[in-house]
Amino acid sequence: MSRFDPRRKVNRALLAGVSEYDHTAPDDAQGVNGQLPAVRHNRRALEDALRRGGVFGAGEVRTLASPAPDDFTVELRRACREAEGLLLLYFAGHAVTSTSGSELHLQMRTARVLTGDGLPGSVSFSEVLGELVESRAEQVVVILDCCYAGNAAGIWHRFDDPRRKKHKILLLMSVQPNRCILGGDADAATPFTRELARVLDEGGEVWLSGLYAAVKDRMAAAKYKAEDDDPQRPQALAPPWDPEADVLLAAGPVDPHGGDTEEPPGRFSWLRRPLARVRESIGLFGRTVVALVLAFVGIGAAGYGVLTLTGGSGPCEPPLELRVLTDPDLEPAMRAAKDAYLASDANTTEDGCPRSGITVYSAGAAHVVTALGEHSDPWQQPREDVNPQRDIGPQPDVWIPATRADVDRAGDAQVERVFARLEPDRGPFAYSPVVLAVPEGLDAGLPPTGQSLPELVEDLKDADGRAQVRRPDPEFSDAALLATVGLYGDGADVRGAEELISRAGRPEPSAVRLLCTLPADDAADDRSAVLVPEFLLRSGVGCHSVTRAERTAVYPDDVPGLEPTFVRVRWEGGDRDVQARDDRVDRFRDWLTGEGGREVLGRQGFRSATGERGLLAGKAADHGLTGAVPPAHPADAARLDRTLERYGNAHGPGRVLFLLDSSGSMAGLWDGPSGGPGILKQTLTGLGRGDEYGVWAVHGVGGPTHTGLLDFGRHSRAEAEKALRTGETGARVRDAEADPRAALLDALAFMRERGAGDERPQLIVYLTDGEDDDRLAGDRLREVEDRAREAGVPVAMVTLKSGGCDRGRPGTRVAEAAQGRCLDAGDDLVPALRDEVARIGTGEE
DSSP: OOOBOOTTSOOEEEEEEOOOOSSBTTTSTTSBSOOOTHHHHHHHHHHHHHHHSSSSOTTOEEEEESOOHHHHHHHHHHHHHHOSSEEEEEEESOEEEOTTSOOEEEEOTTOOOOSTTOOTTEEEHHHHHHHHHTSSOSEEEEEEESTTGGGHHHHHHHSOOTTOOGGGEEEEESSOTTOOBBOOOTTSOOHHHHHHHHHHTTOSEEEHHHHHHHHHHHHHHHTOBBGGGOBOOOEESSOSOOTTSOBEEEESOOOTTTTOOOOOTTTTGGGHHHHHHHHHHHTTSOOOEEEOOOOEETTEEOSSBOEEEOSTTOSOOOOEEEEEEEOTTTHHHHHHHHHHHHTSGGGBOTTSOBSEEEEEEEOOHHHHHHHHHHOHHHHHSOOSSOOHHHHTOSOOSEEEOSSHHHHHHHHHHOOSSOOEEEEEOSSOSOBBOEEEEEETTSOOOOOSSSSOHHHHHHHHHHHOTTOEEEOOOTTTOHHHHHHHHHHHTTOSOHHHHHTTSOOSSSOOSSHHHHHHHGGGSHHHHHHEEEEEETHHHHHOOOOSSOOOOOEEEEOOTTSOOBOOOOEEEEETTOOTTHHHHHHHHHHHHHHHHSHHHHHHHHHHTOBOSSTTOOBSSSOGGGGTOOSOOOOOOOOOHHHHHHHHHHHHHHTSSOEEEEEEEOSGGGGGGOSSTTSHHHHHHHHGGGOOTTOEEEEEEEOBSSSOOEEEEEEEEOOOHHHHHHHTOBSTTSBOOOSSOBOHHHHHHHHHHHHHHHTTTOOOOEEEEEEEOSTTGGGSSHHHHHHHHHHHHHHTOOEEEEESSTTTTSTTOHHHHHHHHTTOEEEOTTSOHHHHHHHHHHHHSOOOO
């Protein structure tokens, strides 16, 4: 393993902290040993430290508050599926070992302990390892703060792993093997996590090896104790680390709000009243504590040791957990709102206890609409082929889409077997226009309002030839889909509209992610205007410590804005606690749509949902924004569906027709990877099994001007390479001249006919040595240019000699007329042509 820096990669942190349990002793003989209020502080402290640490970006840290086993497993699988760089898994809660000590069971909210080895509501650490080894992540770090955490190392060593994939997993454990730890009190995080968060928060680069050493030293200095008065010593899988075998976990603070770290009003207010009662009960003589004796069940001591304060009415009841599903671009703002609400008086009972917990998560907007509209049945009872629990997450109590039109789209799709009833509010609770954010380095001089998006993009590119326009994935982000509505307008030329968007590989899934990844390339950042929600230019994004290009917002008048709407989701059969759940949902809605929510959303950069759409807080000019913004027409459900369909067609399986000059003059440019057939072979990586393509050998004049080398259709790569193999049975040079005019006219007619019924991307590639360009001159050339403009099919003209793309040359003129590209030997020809083909195709499978 080499020293691993995960910055600028797709990372995930999943923090599972079980503070509340459904079954606790002594009230339930099969219950775990008490609630763990300290774990609430664990979740918050570690989440805050990781978010400020500069390694995990916006939306990359997820917290699970007292999950049930299924919820934990769903989120773990999701994190394993999404992480490409670093995956960090943290668990705090009760844990037990098997009778033999060979297995560690992590106890979730519904955990019980039965006679023998019965442990319903638990997840074994072996199961967790099984998920982690199959993850896409390059490196995995597991942090356990629970009894018997040190036993995880032995399980790792015994784990059957013939492919040696487990070696990417490193463990950090709160206590040595076969030891149980105390659960702390309600005032602070547990000792191990407290010190962990403090070290991560110190600033600078924090590597796993250094984190382990620092936490170990701090805990030794503080003389923390486990049960039976044993010292509590954190463990790691295989210390000491080789200096070149380490993982970066933090790299300095990230503060998108300019250093304002003041605690919001009401934060931790729910602790004031119980602490006051404690002070009254103990008077001036100090704190009285009662250590509860742990009940041992045959399989081992259950969970944390419990330490509680006397006085008052005892510990709080477990709060009811709400699940809030939202759009990827809204997730950071909704998390900020959640954090403020949980600490507010609105979520605090008269006894000082929290009324509810809230889990905020996001998924692709189009996938959520489909799941709520067509797949609410398998969301409750997953199938192997359709499983929203796996692909999206748990069934939500609240859905906050970026536009009310999504509710209409989902509702229109609910025809039969509907298990989720949607109850949206009458209107949105905030507003944010979708803007074209232009770097200040591009001297475009665009007016802030009053133009359509296509007009703005054309003017931008006319003003500065370096300018590029980037957009997130419309199939994932509603902001990107709304921008695409304006981009397409009422026109029929979707392919032409998509040509306005710069695309190198798969688009980023969200505006948050796009703004995080662009600064990795300063040159691209400085020349890229981005289509994003306006509020992100105000609030910033919590990705790694980078300096983004300053941007000014321009407001297209044909792009609907984001109008987040509160939607109550009711599930069939989900009425066991309906009254309590309705009460908690209503309280959260009232707070979010009221003064408390507006204050948080104002800091995040949102505008009023009604009237003049003014900013809820701050001055527009301070952030490159415009004060008064007339809203565009609201999004329409049918138009969104149609736009998404057209986008899918434009970026779905493509069609490519290769024309390979096979005339006699090509003989010296035929064999090897730099010959004509070899070059075409190298472009096949941009095509997948769903794409349609074929190869014509161009030769002959006065009669047939081409013959088929590869029939037009879907092919495996092996089939295509066989057809391009040089020799008598494959691609060969003919003793003839070529007629490029006739071949191009036939190709344009052929592809125009193929694309008449859809908007799938198409391309013609003509590869030649240019020796027969005399047949592509005068009226003949003008005829091809006119036909190319009419057909609407891009043509890539590729000449294997230098000068073929000079101004006025036939290749240059045909490519310009067809809105394609001209390439010659003076270019980096093979990669450039491969990129052109990859823009049309779906890539290798």
